[in-house]
Amino acid sequence: MRILIYEDDPAIGDAVTRRLQQGGYTVDWVEEGVALRSAAEYDDFTVIILDLGLPGEDGLTILRGLRAMGANTPVLILTARDSIEDRVKGLDASADDYLVKPFVMDELLARVRALARRKAAKAQDIVRCGDIEIEPAGLIVRKNGEVIEFAPKLFNLLLTLVVNSGRVLTRGELDEKLYGWSGEAESNTLEVYVSQLRRKLGADLIKTVRGVGYIIPRED
Amino acid sequence: MPEKGQTPGEGKTPEEGPRKAVSIRDILYRRLNLYLAAGWVLATLLTGAAGTQYFNEGLRGRVIHLVNIIMAFETARNLDEASVGRIDNFLSDQMDDIGVNDYFIVVILDNAVRYSTIDLPSERLLALPLRGEMSYPSSFLGTDWVIPLIDWRLYGVEDPSQRVRVIVGLWQGEVFFGILTVTLFVFTVGLLIGAISLLLARRVVGQVVHPLEETATAVLARKENEMTPIRLNTRLRELIQIEDALNDLIARLDATVRRERNFIANAAHELRTPLAAVRAQAEAVDLQAVTPQIRGQIDGMLEATERASRLIAQLLQLARSEAVAADASDAEPVDLVSIARDVIAQFTPEILESRGDIELVAPDAVTLPGNRELIYALLRILLENAVKYAGSPKQIIVTLDPGPNNPGPNNPGPNNPGSTNPGSQAGPSICIEDNGSGMSEADFQKAFAKFERLGRKSGDGAGLGLSIVHDIAKRQKLRLMRDQSPQLGGLKVTVSFTRSPSA
Numbered sequence: 001m002r003i004l005i006y007e008d009d010p011a012i013g014d015a016v017t018r019r020l021q022q023g024g025y026t027v028d029w030v031e032e033g034v035a036l037r038s039a040a041e042y043d044d045f046t047v048i049i050l051d052l053g054l055p056g057e058d059g060l061t062i063l064r065g066l067r068a069m070g071a072n073t074p075v076l077i078l079t080a081r082d083s084i085e086d087r088v089k090g091l092d093a094s095a096d097d098y099l100v101k102p103f104v105m106d107e108l109l110a111r112v113r114a115l116a117r118r119k120a121a122k123a124q125d126i127v128r129c130g131d132i133e134i135e136p137a138g139l140i141v142r143k144n145g146e147v148i149e150f151a152p153k154l155f156n157l158l159l160t161l162v163v164n165s166g167r168v169l170t171r172g173e174l175d176e177k178l179y180g181w182s183g184e185a186e187s188n189t190l191e192v193y194v195s196q197l198r199r200k201l202g203a204d205l206i207k208t209v210r211g212v213g214y215i216i217p218r219e220d
Numbered sequence: 221m222p223e224k225g226q227t228p229g230e231g232k233t234p235e236e237g238p239r240k241a242v243s244i245r246d247i248l249y250r251r252l253n254l255y256l257a258a259g260w261v262l263a264t265l266l267t268g269a270a271g272t273q274y275f276n277e278g279l280r281g282r283v284i285h286l287v288n289i290i291m292a293f294e295t296a297r298n299l300d301e302a303s304v305g306r307i308d309n310f311l312s313d314q315m316d317d318i319g320v321n322d323y324f325i326v327v328i329l330d331n332a333v334r335y336s337t338i339d340l341p342s343e344r345l346l347a348l349p350l351r352g353e354m355s356y357p358s359s360f361l362g363t364d365w366v367i368p369l370i371d372w373r374l375y376g377v378e379d380p381s382q383r384v385r386v387i388v389g390l391w392q393g394e395v396f397f398g399i400l401t402v403t404l405f406v407f408t409v410g411l412l413i414g415a416i417s418l419l420l421a422r423r424v425v426g427q428v429v430h431p432l433e434e435t436a437t438a439v440l441a442r443k444e445n446e447m448t449p450i451r452l453n454t455r456l457r458e459l460i461q462i463e464d465a466l467n468d469l470i471a472r473l474d475a476t477v478r479r480e481r482n483f484i485a486n487a488a489h490e491l492r493t494p495l496a497a498v499r500a501q502a503e504a505v506d507l508q509a510v511t512p513q514i515r516g517q518i519d520g521m522l523e524a525t526e527r528a529s530r531l532i533a534q535l536l537q538l539a540r541s542e543a544v545a546a547d548a549s550d551a552e553p554v555d556l557v558s559i560a561r562d563v564i565a566q567f568t569p570e571i572l573e574s575r576g577d578i579e580l581v582a583p584d585a586v587t588l589p590g591n592r593e594l595i596y597a598l599l600r601i602l603l604e605n606a607v608k609y610a611g612s613p614k615q616i617i618v619t620l621d622p623g624p625n626n627p628g629p630n631n632p633g634p635n636n637p638g639s640t641n642p643g644s645q646a647g648p649s650i651c652i653e654d655n656g657s658g659m660s661e662a663d664f665q666k667a668f669a670k671f672e673r674l675g676r677k678s679g680d681g682a683g684l685g686l687s688i689v690h691d692i693a694k695r696q697k698l699r700l701m702r703d704q705s706p707q708l709g710g711l712k713v714t715v716s717f718t719r720s721p722s723a
Contacts, residue, residue: 015500211580
């Protein structure tokens with residue numbers, strides 16, 4: 001898996017590169033002279049880590065240019081700015097995640113993994129989580145190699161939770177992802193779906209954060 | 221140079237006590253009263269003095285002329301005629317009411333009283349000197365009052381060749397009471413005019429002072445962070461000048477405050493990247509390849525960067541909350557439940573990793589007007605504290621009570637026996653409880669001061685957290701309460717939102 005890093009601070013770029021390499025990733029680190037690549041080149045990368053505070057070139061401009069070319073690679077923004085306004089600006093420019101400096105390296109690695117899973121899900125590759133394998137293309141779920149059947153709604157819920165594992169998905173987020181903005185769902189529909197998932201996949205996989213939402217804890 | 225550092229408070233002289241304030245209204249009233257009263261007394265005195273002089277002269281002149289006329293008449297006329305003794309009744313009637321009693325005429329011819337208008341025995345009349353004074357009780361203005369002590373002044377002429385003497389007595393009371401009458405009149409008129417002038421002056425003073433007082437009220441009524449220009453409802457040029465001066469000052473203050481805030485924010489941002497570099501480098505060290513001593517040192521570095529980054533985040537939050545509060549009209553409908561869920565979601569992985577648990581007890585939505593960013597920051601800091609100080613494993617419960625005016629599915633509103641006061645301003649409240657060792661009320665209050673440690677003895681808090689919470693609570697008009705958690709035994713912090721009646 002290849003990671004592209006745009007980071008002008010040598011100490012950060014160096015450290016992140018080394019840690020990712022230790023984690024088995026191939027890393028391209030671009031320090032300066034940012035030139036837009038072709039969409040196909042971008043799509044070769046699993047995840048792009050983008051420092052917003054690049055000298056000369058605004059990170060958000062790069063991000064918009066890259067999306068305008070149709071590159072779908074997940075982008076993780078690294079930034080010193082953390083106001084809600086800044087976050088919204090980043091996400092509006094279709095960043096996939098947002099990490100504020102100074103960050104904990106394990107957190108960065110976990111998010112990169114999550115983005116890699118998301119890319120796999122989008123690319124209809126196989127998404128893994130513990131002893132579960134999901135094939136988004138065929139709506140197939142395997143637990144320990146054994147295929148388990150799910151209705152599309154349940155499958156989507158499971159995929160969303162797996163792709164975001166390590167992160168709490170609030171009820172609001174899940175409602176929005178599963179039903180769109182309408183929010184017509186009965187307030188206990190989500191509970192019913194989750195209990196169906198648990199019945200087939202084991203009670204421990206999805207953890208309830210009471211009153212808040214659900215999480216599949218990080219596997220490491 | 222130990223003397224160099226002077227605290228700002230030392231600029232004032234120590235003996236300078238509280239200023240004794242004097243009101244413009246009082247000064248104007250007092251001075252106007254004084255000047256008008258002085259003018260009135262002076263006018264009365266001058267009128268009295270001038271009147272006395274003029275009246276006296278006029279009266280004396282008249283009398284003397286009269287004496288001379290009678291003399292000339294007596295001397296020239298036929299001495300045998302004895303008709304002078306009587307005065308025409310009609311004329312004397314005409315004179316009764318104007319007080320002819322204030323002078324008398326005596327004509328003496330050949331040492332016999334030929335004519336007299338005064339009721340005295342002949343011997344006394346014949347003995348009257350040509351000039352001098354005479355005592356004779358006089359009634360006042362035709363009444364029966366007798367005024368003693370005021371003498372009659374005599375003016376007389378004599379023609380020895382014709383043996384005629386004419387003596388006119390002038391009652392000094394006439395002068396005195398005449399002057400008194402005039403003076404009293406001036407006094408009274410002066411008093412009336414003075415009183416009217418004072419009333420008008422009060423009005424004028426009020427018209428001047430009232431806008432000044434309104435200005436003070438307008439300035440006083442401003443919120444501490446309101447940096448919009450003051451608008452005084454006035455057409456007075458002097459007040460408009462004050463308004464301009466104040467607005468100029470506010471603008472400069474605003475610029476200073478903004479500059480300071482931006483400086484803090486920029487400095488904090490700038491610090492983040494090098495801090496991230498230190499942290500990233502420390503974390504990139506292959507721990508398997510180094511000695512346990514170096515491993516310990518790296519842990520120390522990481523802990524220090526953690527503390528620094530928390531401080532930076534809090535400084536930014538403080539600068540931001542001040543900036544947000546400076547723009548007054550920032551209330552928008554916000555859903556407390558969704559904010560609480562977002563904040564809790566951030567801390568949950570950490571809690572789950574420590575095998576702890578966190579729970580939110582809340583209805584589906586609680587919406588109220590407020591500032592999303594500030595409420596988010598407030599909950600984030602309170603939860604961060606709870607996570608930091610919770611016991612092991614970490615147990616945290618967040619409870620959102622919609623309040624009596626916001627019936628949620630868990631709180632059926634008017635039928636709920638708890639909501640006996642639907643018109644009250646009580647709004648929703650959020651409780652955050654943990655299973656840590658708690659915090660005393662004194663420490664809780666102390667933690668509100670900037671840069672005070674949180675009172676709990678952990679040591680890795682940057683100490684700004686609760687002071688920011690306090691700040692936000694003050695700006696958003698929230699109430700903060702500390703308690704012991706009945707369920708978990710640790711600290712329980714309650715944030716109560718007030719609901720404006722229109723909400």
